[in-house]
Amino acid sequence: MGLFAPPVQYAASPVALLAVWQACVQIGFVRRHVLPAPTDVAFVWFDLITGATDAAARYSGTWFDHAAASIWRVFAGFAWGVALGTLAGLLIGLSRFIERVFDPTIQVVRNIPVTAWVPLSLVFFGIGNAPAVFLIGLGTFFPAAVNTTHGVRQVNATLTKAARMMGANERELLVRVILPAALPSIMTGMRLSMGIAWVLVVVAEILAVRSGLGYLLNDAYLFYRNDVVIAAMLSIGMLGFISDRIVVLVRNHLLEWNRLETFSGQN
Amino acid sequence: MARISLRHVEKTFASRHGKVTALADINLDIVDQEFITIVGASGCGKSTLLNLLAGFDTATSGELTVDGVPIDGPGPDRGVMFQQAALFPWLSVADNIAFGLRLRANRHKASPEIIVERMLKRTGLLASRSRRPAELSGGMRQRVAIASVLAINPSILLMDEPFGALDTLTRSIMQEFLLEIWEEERKTALFVTHDIDEAIYLADRTVVMTARPGRVREIISVDLPRPRRYDVRSEKCFIALRDYVTGIVREEAIRGAADT
Numbered sequence: 001m002g003l004f005a006p007p008v009q010y011a012a013s014p015v016a017l018l019a020v021w022q023a024c025v026q027i028g029f030v031r032r033h034v035l036p037a038p039t040d041v042a043f044v045w046f047d048l049i050t051g052a053t054d055a056a057a058r059y060s061g062t063w064f065d066h067a068a069a070s071i072w073r074v075f076a077g078f079a080w081g082v083a084l085g086t087l088a089g090l091l092i093g094l095s096r097f098i099e100r101v102f103d104p105t106i107q108v109v110r111n112i113p114v115t116a117w118v119p120l121s122l123v124f125f126g127i128g129n130a131p132a133v134f135l136i137g138l139g140t141f142f143p144a145a146v147n148t149t150h151g152v153r154q155v156n157a158t159l160t161k162a163a164r165m166m167g168a169n170e171r172e173l174l175v176r177v178i179l180p181a182a183l184p185s186i187m188t189g190m191r192l193s194m195g196i197a198w199v200l201v202v203v204a205e206i207l208a209v210r211s212g213l214g215y216l217l218n219d220a221y222l223f224y225r226n227d228v229v230i231a232a233m234l235s236i237g238m239l240g241f242i243s244d245r246i247v248v249l250v251r252n253h254l255l256e257w258n259r260l261e262t263f264s265g266q267n
Numbered sequence: 268m269a270r271i272s273l274r275h276v277e278k279t280f281a282s283r284h285g286k287v288t289a290l291a292d293i294n295l296d297i298v299d300q301e302f303i304t305i306v307g308a309s310g311c312g313k314s315t316l317l318n319l320l321a322g323f324d325t326a327t328s329g330e331l332t333v334d335g336v337p338i339d340g341p342g343p344d345r346g347v348m349f350q351q352a353a354l355f356p357w358l359s360v361a362d363n364i365a366f367g368l369r370l371r372a373n374r375h376k377a378s379p380e381i382i383v384e385r386m387l388k389r390t391g392l393l394a395s396r397s398r399r400p401a402e403l404s405g406g407m408r409q410r411v412a413i414a415s416v417l418a419i420n421p422s423i424l425l426m427d428e429p430f431g432a433l434d435t436l437t438r439s440i441m442q443e444f445l446l447e448i449w450e451e452e453r454k455t456a457l458f459v460t461h462d463i464d465e466a467i468y469l470a471d472r473t474v475v476m477t478a479r480p481g482r483v484r485e486i487i488s489v490d491l492p493r494p495r496r497y498d499v500r501s502e503k504c505f506i507a508l509r510d511y512v513t514g515i516v517r518e519e520a521i522r523g524a525a526d527t
Contacts, residue, residue: 161323162353166419167343167372176366180357257357260401 036227045231070212074197077136085141089148114139132204139200140193151185187251198240269296270455276329288480289315300453305474306466308520312481313459317427321347346421348429352412354400361396367419386414406437424456463512478523
């Protein structure tokens with residue numbers, strides 16, 4: 001399908017959504033205090049970032065501090081969760097012995113929703129960055145581990161045979177064959193982890209810290225500032241989107257070969 | 268003296284229906300620079316035999332030796348070509364050929380770049396050097412596979428139906444190409460196939476296997492002059508050999524089908 005140029009195709013649904021939303025508020029279908037119009041949100045958002053108009057009152061100009069706090073937590077949690085998860089996934093994928101020893105534990109713990117860890121993490125770490133980074137790390141560990149294991153197990157046996165035939169030792173087999181072959185799955189795990197990290201940073205900031213976009217969102221809700229709530233929501237969505245794009249860009253850069261091997265969608 | 272020697276080799280697999288004997292009492296000697304093909308009906312254990320020689324699998328009993336040394340795992344002295352060309356999809360053609368040369372096990376004096384260049388030239392892949400495997404045809408993929416195996420300079424070539432997935436025309440071109448390279452290098456070669464034409468065309472000796480459990484039914488000397496061109500197939504002695512081998516293979520295939 002190619003009725004319009006690609007930029008038009010990309011812009012169509014967000015523009016339509018904003019127009020309907022604006023219209024609903026404008027004709028009085030919903031009250032402005034319950035659901036502020038896109039233009040109101042934009043106005044508040046601008047002040048939130050720049051502090052120029054005081055439209056966001058007590059939140060005026062605080063955006064960068066909150067955003068930086070959230071971004072730091074997401075990446076700190078993501079870093080340790082994904083690093084450990086990928087390592088665990090590799091070990092489990094490589095060895096049936098390690099799988100038998102660790103996999104039952106991982107499968108049970110994985111099925112405890114990460115949000116159920118909030119009370120204990122507060123008891124362990126108190127209020128602050130630590131419980132947030134802990135929760136995000138825990139949440140990102142599992143998708144990374146499970147997808148890495150899957151990726152390692154999926155490696156074509158002919159390739160590992162060929163490498164051994166040519167004289168590859170264990171380390172060369174891992175670095176030159178198994179890791180690159182498992183990379184598509186590892187990157188899928190990272191992408192899922194990044195999504196989960198942004199969910200958990202909001203949960204953590206509502207419950208465990210006094211800064212960040214999640215805290216801003218919850219605090220504005222308590223003060224009936226739905227325009228600020230929506231601006232915070234959109235900020236989180238936007239940062240989540242950018243993080244996802246970064247992971248996708250890295251993936252596409254590393255996995256250019258994979259696009260040639262797979263279906264990859266039609267234009 | 269035999270380069271490759273098999274003595275009373277037996278291989279059994281455990282399956283849901285109990286033990287399955289894939290190979291029973293295989294005895295075979297392959298001399299230096301000999302081209303041996305193994306032909307048999309599907310399921311006769313010919314690929315299993317090749318896996319044992321490659322060192323990917325171990326025999327249940329019996330002895331397999333290369334130059335008198337028992338086979339213990341795969342190694343660069345025995346280059347293997349698989350039915351599906353074993354190419355690393357993330358590497359270019361040139362990097363695939365260089366793969367074995369960049370491993371620590373590589374003992375070549377020449378730099379990988381020089382050998383890769385030579386291999387690209389020999390296999391007619393110079394123009395495709397930076398392409399990825401996904402961009403190549405089946406015949407070209409097997410060319411790259413041949414080049415990457417030859418690059419590590421094994422003294423023995425083990426081939427498991429490498430042209431089985433190719434169309435008839437490409438297959439016959441690849442057979443000729445393989446012989447051309449073999450005439451130059453004279454490596455000891457063992458080639459597994461179910462294609463009787465191919466088995467005779469390539470071989471000094473053709474080993475015909477029985478239906479499961481696989482045994483050596485008969486070893487047939489192919490005394491056609493070398494170098495062979497593809498049109499040797501229409502000569503009387505080739506046709507006579509083919510008819511003879513076809514007769515035995517058919518007999519075994521029917522017997523195998525009746526047993527299972």
